[in-house]
Amino acid sequence: MSAVSHCDIAVVGGGPVGVVAALSLRDAGFSVLMIERGKAPPAFDAAHYDSRVYAIAPASAKLLDALGVWPLMAAARISPYTRMQVWERAAELGLRFDAADSGQTALGWIVEQGLILSAAWARLGSLPTRVGVDAEALLLPDDDQARAELRLSNGEILRPRLVVAADGADSPLREQVGIDATTWTYAQRAIVAQLSMSAAIPATAFQRFLPTGPLAFLPQADGRHSIVWSADTARAAELLAMDDAAFGAALGEASQYALGDVLAVSPRIAFPLRLLHAQDYHRPGLVLIGDAAHAIHPLAGQGANLGFADVARLTKTLSAARDAGRDWSSPRTLAAYSRARKAANLEMLALTDALYRGFGTALPGLRDVLGIGLEAVNKLAPVKALLAQQAVQGIR
Ligand SMILES: Cc1cc2nc3c(=O)[nH]c(=O)nc-3n(C[C@H](O)[C@H](O)[C@H](O)COP(=O)(O)OP(=O)(O)OC[C@H]3O[C@@H](n4cnc5c(N)ncnc54)[C@H](O)[C@@H]3O)c2cc1C
Incomplete structure (x- = not known):
């Protein structure tokens, strides 16, 4: 029974x-x-840094705070980012978001997946x-x-x-x-890793849209960065097969050295990507x-x-x-x-x-058909405000 x-x-x-x-x-x-x-x-271990990180939006932070999860995470380590730079062709021409522009203390926080889980389970x-x-x-x-x-x-x-x-x-x-x-699968894999950059800019997140997929640099609490590099399947296979020196060089080139050179890189982990609803x-x-x-x-x-x-x-x-x-x-x-x-x-x-x-290769030329390069969007205040609201607050 x-x-x-x-x-x-x-x-x-x-x-x-x-x-x-x-x-x-x-x-x-x-x-x-x-x-x-x-x-x-497992309980949070300060000596270990989880390669899987989340960018947590302000509305999520509010919920986690009300549930008593946020104070546990903040006592361990979280990394606010107050600025974000998004570009396609040249870093200096891209979109720039600043928390101060919308009266926020931060655009978001980078938190390790393991830390969210251990803090929430503890509650x-x-x-x-x-x-x-x-x-x-x-x-x-x-x-x-x-x-x-x-x-x-x-x-x-x-x-x-x-x-x-x-x-x-x-x-x-x-x-x-x-x-x-x-549901459909994206013909891309997301590679995640942590790295040290020679010219890191504190509390700033970066994302470059490459023809083969977007590359994001997310600031960690210890001054290093986590990356999420989504790349077309063939390019992802190449990147995963490289040794650390070659991968670091590829990262430097792909980021147009916006954060300088890659000094050290952790092992890489890759995730398949899909849309599902x-x-x-x-x-x-x-x-x-x-x-x-x-x-x-x-x-x-x-x-x-x-x-x-x-x-x-x-x-x-x-x-x-x-x-x-x-x-x-x-x-x-x-x-x-x-x-x-x-x-x-x-x-x-x-x-x-x-x-x-x-911005990907799936429909080459769509960007030009739409006529909205990121550089142009930066000059269109309402479009930029919409993107900022979606990218930063994300949820309603
Ligand atoms: C590379 C990458 C980067 C990402 N970055 C971000 C980011 O910056 N910000 C962000 O908000 N999101 C990000 N995401 C998305 C985020 O990872 C997911 O949205 C999130 O993990 C979903 O959580 P979930 O609890 O719904 O599902 P899951 O994390 O998949 O958890 C499901 C759980 O259910 C359990 N389970 C399944 N079946 C059963 C069963 N029958 N009985 C009991 N238990 C069961 C599983 O063991 C698992 O623990 C990223 C994703 C990827 C791949």
Whole structure:
């Protein structure tokens, strides 16, 4: 006989979006249980620097602060960036963003993935979790009154009012319930590494759009930089096959030495890239958040930020329904969340996809057809303001 556990909400996935959802919904007064099939993240180790970093937008920082995650990260290390330079042909002609122009203290913060995870997991406290346990099978209710049934690999059965799928872009739950997704792979891989530059400029992020893909330099707290170099498959294979000296030389040339020469470079890790958008974000008893609902090219550094915005909106929508005495897990409530987030997520997906196509090799010449080189955009205040708002705040 399997054990049956009850909770208001079961969050499946303890990645950055899932764990933040568990905290946010718990703090809003729901009883939450979180299931993660992998291991709990290791405690923060100051001697180790994670090559995977996120550019965290101000709205995400606000959410993480309200959940008590931000102070833990700030006590370890985070790296604000107050300026950003984006260019295509010549660094001095490109777009420049400055936090001061919009009255912000920072455009964003560079935070290691491992640090977000360890800080957020530390805030779980006594929230029930099942770690190293797979959410194997989901049976959705066939009427509004019934509960979902979630079978776990440890033999447990959960009967929550709502299952929140934060199980990543390959979302097994999305597949199980038959929600289709629009998806295509980008013919690019993103190479990440950390490096020291001879002429680093503090608190400044750089991104150059190359014909073979965008190259970003993100400032680290210790004065080094993390890079995200998205390159067409053939170019990525070349870059990965190079020894450190050749890779450093390629980086210097690709960045037009805007930060000087590369002095030292860590091992490189590469990620395949794709766009994915779920056609629906909900079914009775189930809602999708984070990469389970949408995955985007990292050129705008917005994937996790969109997921955190999903969390903020879901918490607000469910709490408002509950506080008004309505059924907070009803399809009507979930539809309100879906409508709001679909519109915002699609806008960012479309913008990043257009930037990829406009500046990449996929449709050579599109940029010229559009007639908006970055150099021109710098002179068009309203367009620049829109790009700044999307790139920096990213989420609403
Ligand atoms: C190179 C690169 C750079 C990026 N840079 C940025 C950036 O600067 N800023 C930004 O905002 N975003 C960035 N992103 C995007 C960001 O990495 C993702 O959007 C984010 O990791 C999504 O988090 P998630 O929690 O939704 O999914 P995931 O991180 O994929 O987590 C899903 C979790 O669910 C668990 N799981 C899956 N199935 C089950 C199951 N059946 N049972 C239990 N657990 C399960 C998995 O083990 C995993 O832990 C970048 C991405 C790439 C590739």
